[in-house]
Amino acid sequence: xxxxxVVIVGGGPAGLAAAARLASAGLAVTLVDEQPELGGQxxxxxxxxxxxxxxxxxxxxxxxxxxxxxxxxxxxxxxxVWGVADDARTLLVSGRPGSAVRLRARHVIIAxxxxxxxxxxxxxxxxxxxxxxxxxxxxxxxxxxxxERVLVAGSGPFLLPVACSLLDLGVHVVxxxxxxxxxxxxxxxLTSLRHPARLRELAAYTAxxxxxxxxLWQDRVVVRADGAGRVSSVTLAAGADPAVPLRTLDxxxxxxxxxxxxxxxxxxxxxxxxxxxxxxxxxxxxxDRYGLSSRPDVYIAGxxxxxxxxxxxxxxxxxxxxxxxxxxxxxxxxxxREVLHLAARRRRLASFTALSESLYPAPxxxxxxxxxxxxxxxxxxxxxxxxxADVRATARLASGDLNATKARTRAGMGPCQGRFCGFAVAALxxxxxxxxxxxAAGGTASxxxxxxxxxxxxxxPVFPSRQPIRPVPVESLLALGADDDGEDA
Amino acid sequence: xxxxxxxxxxxxxxxxxxAAAFHLARAGHDVAVVDRGAPGREGSGTTxxxxxxxxxxxxxxxQDVPLDSxxxxxxxxxxxxxxETVEAELETSVELRRSGGFTIAETPAQRxxxxxxxxxxxxxxxxxxxxxxxxxxxxxxxxxxxxxxxTWCPLDGYANPLLATPxxxxxxxxxxxxxxxxxxxxxxxxxxxxxxxxxxxxxVDAAKVVNVAGPxxxxxAALAGLRLHMTPVAIQMHLTVRLPGTLRHLVQHIxxxxxxxxxxxxxxxxxxxxxxxxxxxxxxxPVSMASVLGNLTxxxxxxxxxxxxxxxxxxxxxxxxxxxxxxVIGEVPGAPGFLVGxxxxxxxxAPLWGETLRCLVEGAPAPVxxxxxxxxxxxxxxxxxxxxFEEAR
Numbered sequence: 001x002x003x004x005x006v007v008i009v010g011g012g013p014a015g016l017a018a019a020a021r022l023a024s025a026g027l028a029v030t031l032v033d034e035q036p037e038l039g040g041q042x043x044x045x046x047x048x049x050x051x052x053x054x055x056x057x058x059x060x061x062x063x064x065x066x067x068x069x070x071x072x073x074x075x076x077x078x079x080x081v082w083g084v085a086d087d088a089r090t091l092l093v094s095g096r097p098g099s100a101v102r103l104r105a106r107h108v109i110i111a112x113x114x115x116x117x118x119x120x121x122x123x124x125x126x127x128x129x130x131x132x133x134x135x136x137x138x139x140x141x142x143x144x145x146x147x148e149r150v151l152v153a154g155s156g157p158f159l160l161p162v163a164c165s166l167l168d169l170g171v172h173v174v175x176x177x178x179x180x181x182x183x184x185x186x187x188x189x190l191t192s193l194r195h196p197a198r199l200r201e202l203a204a205y206t207a208x209x210x211x212x213x214x215x216l217w218q219d220r221v222v223v224r225a226d227g228a229g230r231v232s233s234v235t236l237a238a239g240a241d242p243a244v245p246l247r248t249l250d251x252x253x254x255x256x257x258x259x260x261x262x263x264x265x266x267x268x269x270x271x272x273x274x275x276x277x278x279x280x281x282x283x284x285x286x287x288d289r290y291g292l293s294s295r296p297d298v299y300i301a302g303x304x305x306x307x308x309x310x311x312x313x314x315x316x317x318x319x320x321x322x323x324x325x326x327x328x329x330x331x332x333x334x335x336x337r338e339v340l341h342l343a344a345r346r347r348r349l350a351s352f353t354a355l356s357e358s359l360y361p362a363p364x365x366x367x368x369x370x371x372x373x374x375x376x377x378x379x380x381x382x383x384x385x386x387x388x389a390d391v392r393a394t395a396r397l398a399s400g401d402l403n404a405t406k407a408r409t410r411a412g413m414g415p416c417q418g419r420f421c422g423f424a425v426a427a428l429x430x431x432x433x434x435x436x437x438x439x440a441a442g443g444t445a446s447x448x449x450x451x452x453x454x455x456x457x458x459x460x461p462v463f464p465s466r467q468p469i470r471p472v473p474v475e476s477l478l479a480l481g482a483d484d485d486g487e488d489a
Numbered sequence: 490x491x492x493x494x495x496x497x498x499x500x501x502x503x504x505x506x507x508a509a510a511f512h513l514a515r516a517g518h519d520v521a522v523v524d525r526g527a528p529g530r531e532g533s534g535t536t537x538x539x540x541x542x543x544x545x546x547x548x549x550x551x552q553d554v555p556l557d558s559x560x561x562x563x564x565x566x567x568x569x570x571x572x573e574t575v576e577a578e579l580e581t582s583v584e585l586r587r588s589g590g591f592t593i594a595e596t597p598a599q600r601x602x603x604x605x606x607x608x609x610x611x612x613x614x615x616x617x618x619x620x621x622x623x624x625x626x627x628x629x630x631x632x633x634x635x636x637x638x639x640t641w642c643p644l645d646g647y648a649n650p651l652l653a654t655p656x657x658x659x660x661x662x663x664x665x666x667x668x669x670x671x672x673x674x675x676x677x678x679x680x681x682x683x684x685x686x687x688x689x690x691x692x693v694d695a696a697k698v699v700n701v702a703g704p705x706x707x708x709x710a711a712l713a714g715l716r717l718h719m720t721p722v723a724i725q726m727h728l729t730v731r732l733p734g735t736l737r738h739l740v741q742h743i744x745x746x747x748x749x750x751x752x753x754x755x756x757x758x759x760x761x762x763x764x765x766x767x768x769x770x771x772x773x774x775p776v777s778m779a780s781v782l783g784n785l786t787x788x789x790x791x792x793x794x795x796x797x798x799x800x801x802x803x804x805x806x807x808x809x810x811x812x813x814x815x816x817v818i819g820e821v822p823g824a825p826g827f828l829v830g831x832x833x834x835x836x837x838x839a840p841l842w843g844e845t846l847r848c849l850v851e852g853a854p855a856p857v858x859x860x861x862x863x864x865x866x867x868x869x870x871x872x873x874x875x876x877x878f879e880e881a882r
Contacts, residue, residue, distance in 0.1 A: 042715050085778045086766055092778060384754075397655070399670050401527035407534050407651045410754070415730055415801065467776055471799040474785055478796065481782070 004074075006324060007091060008141070009105050009266060010111035010239050012040020013310050014302025016064045016315030018109050021321035023071035030103060030181065031073050032093060032249040034080040038065045040113055040415050041133060041308045048141040049352075050085055057140050076101065082468035083253075084269045089297075094476035102480065107297050110267050110285075111313075114260035117363060119370050120380045120388070120424050123225030124256075131257040132162040147170075147253025151234050153177035153222045155360050156259035160205035167212050173251050176209065177220040179366060182359035195430070216436050220246070221370065222256050239361070242373035258323035258363060260307045268465035270298055281364035281423070289343045290323040291316050308353040315346045348451050363423075371427035371471065380428065381421040383414020392432040400433035402426055415471055490690050493667070497850055498686045498695040500674055500709050502528035503700035503881035504650065507657030508843025509699050511579070512663035516847055521695065522658075522666060523688040525673035525705070527872040529654030532703045535806020536836045537726050538650040539739060539748055540585075541591055542569040543617050543642035544606040552762070553720075558606065559862075562613040564816065564838075567857045569644055575653075579660045583653040583657040584753045586658050591629060592738030593791060594634045601746040606743065607640055613655040617642045631736060633793045633824040645739045647750060650836055657843070674702075675715040683826060684713075696719040697826045697850050700706040702767065704807035705849045706831045710864075715821050716736025717829065718867045720812055724764035727784055731755035740792060747787045749795070757798060761786045765805030774805040808833055811867060819841055819863030820849060829864045 003141070006022050008015045011033035019031045021088070031038070037045045043061025046054070056062050069075060079101065083092040093101040093109070116131040122216045123129065128147060132154060135146040137164075149172045152163045161174050181305045183206065209216060220236045222426035223245060227233065234254050236247045236341030264274055267285040273294035285293050285300045293300050299320035302313040319342040326335040374380070402425070405411065412418030413423045497513050499506045502524035514520045522528075542565060544558045576585055594600040597702050603619060610617045618641045625639035626632045632639070662668055672689030679685075683696040703719035711717075726844045736751040746761030763780035781803050789795045809831040816832035828849050830842045843857045 073864050083781075166688055205756070223650055295549070361877060395660075398527055400669075401530070404527040404534075408655055410651075413802070417802070467778070467781070467803055468800055471801045474789060474798050474800055477782065477785055478789055 002309050003161075004030055004036070004105040006030070006107045006109060007032065007105040008111055009033075009091070010040065010302065010303060010304070011035070011038035011065075011075070011077070012111060012113050012313065013042050013061075013064075013110065014113075014304075014320075015040070015111035016043070016061075016068055016303055017314040017317035018111065018321040019068045019073045020064060021318055022324065023057055023068065023073045025325050027324075029073045030076060030105065031068065032076045032079045032081055032091075032103065034078070036078050038068065038075060038077060041137065042313075043135060044141050046141050046143070047305065050141065054143055074282045080472070081266060081471060082264075082470055082472045088271055090173060092480060094472050094479075096275060097473050098475045098479055100479035101357055104246070107299065107324050109291075109299045110270075110293075110304050111196040111300075111302040111317060112263040112266055112304045114307055115419055117258040117261050117317055117423060118256075118420050119258055119367065120374065120378055120421065121222055121224055122375055123227070123231065123369075125379055125382050126225055126227050126231045127229065128227065128231035130253065130255055132255040133257060133260075135253075135255040136162045136165055139169055139360065143169065145169040146255060147251065148172060149174055149179065149251045150253045150255060151175055151219070151222075151249055151251045152255045153180040153234070153236075154255075154257040154259070155361075155363075156257075157182075157202060157356060158257075158259065160202065162255060163214060164205050165207050167214070173209075173214045174251055174300055175215040175217055177217045177222065177236055178360075179219070179221045180359070180361040181218045183216060205344070217247075221366075222254065223373070225254055234381050237455075239366070239369060242370055254308045258366060259360070260303060261363070262304045262306060264304065265353065265465045265469045267293060267298070267300055267304065269467060269469070271293060272300070277365065279362045280307075281367070281426075284390055289319075289338065289346065291320040291342070292323065301449070306350075306353075307357075309327045311354060312346065312349040315342060315349055319346055329421040367423055367427035368431070371424060372431045373426075374428070380424055381411035381414065382409040383411075383416050385420075386411040386421075388428055391428045395429035395432040398429075400429050404430055405429050417466065417470075446483070490692070492694070493521060494691040495519045495667070495693055495695040497521075497697045497699055498523065498684070499699045499701060500524075500686065500688075501700070501705070502654075502658060502668065502670065503531060503532075503533035503701065503835075504529065504654045504657065504839040505535075505701040505703075505835050505842055505846075506699070507654045507661060508839045509701060509830065509846040510661035510666045510668075511657045511664065512739060512847035513699075513850060514661045514666040516849065516851070520661065520666040521669060521693045522661070522815070523669045523672045523674060523686065523691065523693070525671070525702075528658055528668065529651075532807050532809070532835065533650055533654045534725065534806075535804055536650050537750075537758050538647045538752075538836060539746060539836050540567060540569055540572055540646045540648060541646040541648075541741075541834060543590065543610060543615065543640060552810075552814065553810065554814055556754065559609050559612075559791075561815065562609050562615065564841075564857060565834075566613055566615055568838045568841040571844065571856075572648065572837075575648075575840050579656045581652075581656045582839075583656050583661075584649035585646065586753075587646040587650070588738050588750070589641065589643040590640055590741060590750075590833045591625060591632070591639045592631065592741045592743050593625065593639040594743045595635045595637055596744065597637075598855070599742075602743050603638050603640050610640075610642075611848055615642065615644070629738065629740075630852050631792050631794055632740075633791055635790055640743075647739065647752075648836075649753065653836075653839070657839075658821045663671045671725070674709055674712065678707065690741040697828060699827045699846055699850070700724065700827065701831060701846075703809045703831060703835070704770070705808050706829060710827075710829065711848075713824065713827060715824055715827065716868055717817075717821070717864055718812060719805055719831075720810045721768055722810055723768040723805045723807045724762045725760070725765045725780055725784075725803060727759040727777050727781060727788075727800060728802045729759070729795070730801045732757065734796065736792070740790065742787065745787055747784065747791065749788055749792055756801065757795065759784055759795070761787070768807055774807065776803045776805050809835070813866070814841070815860055816847060817864050817867060818849075818859050819865075822868070 677685040
């Protein structure tokens with residue numbers, strides 16, 4: 001029997017909150033994160049130099065990390081969970097090149113966070129084109145500006161704090177281009193008055209942008225980037241008509257991203273049921289209101305369970321932790337009350353998320369809008385240099401089957417394993433064959449099974465999760481030993 | 490519901506079905522191809538694509554019966570030769586490469602096996618060369634210190650399976666074959682002097698049935714009331730990230746399941762028949778981590794530079810093994826017009842069996858002797874039950 005009670009994968013807000021709660025109750029907890037320091041994306045620790053020059057931009061993160069360490073949580077930073085052993089339980093982990101760990105515990109909390117959602121356009125592979133998240137990371141951790149004249153574009157509330165962080169560094173933000181029309185008076189927007197704290201946050205960002213005279217364009221999408229050796233101009237068009245250019249801006253950097261999608265890879269490898277989200281078209285692990293997956297020993301917390309921001313992420317982490325504690329101590333009234341209290345808070349926060357989500361265009365709809373307009377020579381899969389025309393032609397031959405399209409074009413076969421292009425490849429394949437748009441076929445765990453069904457599969461527009469989750473050094477793999485017996489580390 | 494007639498209905502759009510459809514359609518036969526899913530997505534889309542010419546290791550991990558190399562080698566030779574004209578016939582590249590290959594030995598017993606293998610190869614007219622460990626390392630400095638002997642065969646090579654099946658299918662369609670993907674066969678019955686095959690919402694009446702359904706070959710035969718004893722398994726492949734041209738040859742192991750080569754895209758493809766966690770008849774078979782570790786441990790021992798690479802991907806795919814590991818091809822006794830083709834190493838055999846199946850349909854002599862490879866030998870021995878269909882019937 002293992003001495004370890006809980007393994008938490010991911011040291012962001014959800015993982016940290018869960019670790020602190022569980023360790024304070026005396027449980028043996030291991031927290032694994034692939035980054036060299038805990039914090040995840042939101043609580044990313046500034047470099048020492050940045051800390052001296054600018055202070056800690058998120059002191060709450062620093063406090064939480066110190067608490068977790070003080071409580072004796074085993075923190076395996078710089079460790080990547082890349083696979084699951086044949087017992088469907090033991091996590092396979094690589095550390096520094098040549099080192100490896102097997103981890104097993106009574107419970108696993110997956111708090112791996114989210115990926116940024118990207119969509120290809122001509123020129124997206126130019127140096128100087130990044131995601132908003134990367135620009136934010138550079139700004140927060142290193143106090144480094146991504147460029148001097150920067151356009152922030154894409155969709156979602158995250159674009160606003162990114163633009164503000166750039167302003168703080170003295171960057172000339174030439175504008176914020178939002179694909180939807182979320183920032184206008186509407187019945188739905190008024191409902192958000194029920195969430196004053198969240199609303200104040202957003203209002204503070206828009207006020208900061210207005211004070212700096214940063215234009216906020218709505219219903220505008222990036223349709224191309226140009227430049228010799230580096231991006232020097234960006235072209236915007238209306239979302240409804242991406243083929244007609246409306247405005248060209250001179251920039252030396254472009255941050256473009258369409259929100260986030262849950263990292264469901266580990267949940268899928270552990271055999272947890274996933275469903276296709278009808279709005280986003282993403283594969284999202286199925287969880288109950290406590291974050292418990294279809295497996296009795298695996299919880300999903302934070303953004304990995306669904307996009308919702310830091311407060312929801314922390315609440316999800318705490319809820320999973322409290323639920324584990326309540327299960328250990330069935331008779332305890334306080335433990336049960338804590339779970340119910342957290343589940344209620346989680347519900348309130350999730351309702352704000354749903355509301356906020358409804359203000360922005362649905363990712364599946366956006367992909368359906370942008371994919372058909374992509375010029376054929378656009379590089380869609382950057383790892384393997386596959387164009388939109390390649391994907392379209394092949395998808396028609398492959399009856400729209402996403403995996404067959406991947407096999408024939410190599411799109412999604414490179415080091416990123418389709419994380420950047422999978423969404424777009426799926427949309428291109430759908431449109432090439434006139435298959436059902438996402439949502440119409442919203443399935444559940446049977447997506448993989450439907451691969452062999454009587455009809456070309458629709459929905460679940462993602463490539464299957466494969467091991468290793470990320471490319472893993474063979475040296476680290478061999479350090480596990482050939483004998484895969486599921487032993488504890 | 491739709492209905493059509495054809496001269497031949499091919500069940501399975503893998504590489505064997507694609508090759509058979511091509512040869513039949515090119516010869517003027519009216520051909521319909523049905524598949525339960527997307528074409529070329531099972532064994533043909535997941536194989537390593539090796540063209541084995543020198544004798545293969547006689548036991549893949551988990552294989553019960555060693556291969557009869559003396560019988561297998563001449564077939565393998567003919568199959569390999571048949572690949573020579575494939576790119577010209579299909580008018581496209583399938584990345585066919587005759588890179589040559591080494592089969593290596595480590596232990597004294599394996600070394601003895603290499604020498605015995607060399608004798609069979611000479612008898613089969615295959616030119617191979619036995620090298621001691623140091624000579625092998627001089628030829629291929631990437632080989633590690635545990636290698637004590639190797640045979641070299643200049644004809645070993647590979648073709649890209651992700652190109653070969655689509656190329657055959659495209660060419661078959663150009664010659665008039667009709668492809669019906671995502672139609673799972675659910676009934677096969679006699680109809681007059683021919684057969685009626687129901688696949689999804691489609692009914693095809695045809696004089697002949699070619700059952701090349703890979704791991705489902707026994708299941709399809711069972712629909713027609715025919716017993717075929719097959720042992721389908723899922724095996725896995727491992728792919729590293731791309732690297733500059735480093736390994737020009739195929740490297741195999743005589744005593745263990747191991748094959749390594751660098752594919753055209755630059756990745757190193759490592760396989761050798763290691764078993765997946767289980768064969769999943771619906772969807773992808775899950776990868777076994779024990780097999781990943783086992784296969785990569787071997788690869789890094791035989792080719793130490795592998796240690797410095799990164800594993801990019803692992804996947805599993807099915808193969809339709811016969812109990813004696815020999816190919817199966819021919820008409821099912823007592824079922825005129827019902828032909829089957831399959832077995833291990835189907836990729837290497839696809840061009841030869843594609844043409845052979847055309848000959849069988851036409852009643853013409855096969856290009857090689859196949860009298861002992863017919864499905865009759867698989868009719869009995871029910872000790873390992875073929876899939877659940879049998880009990881259901």
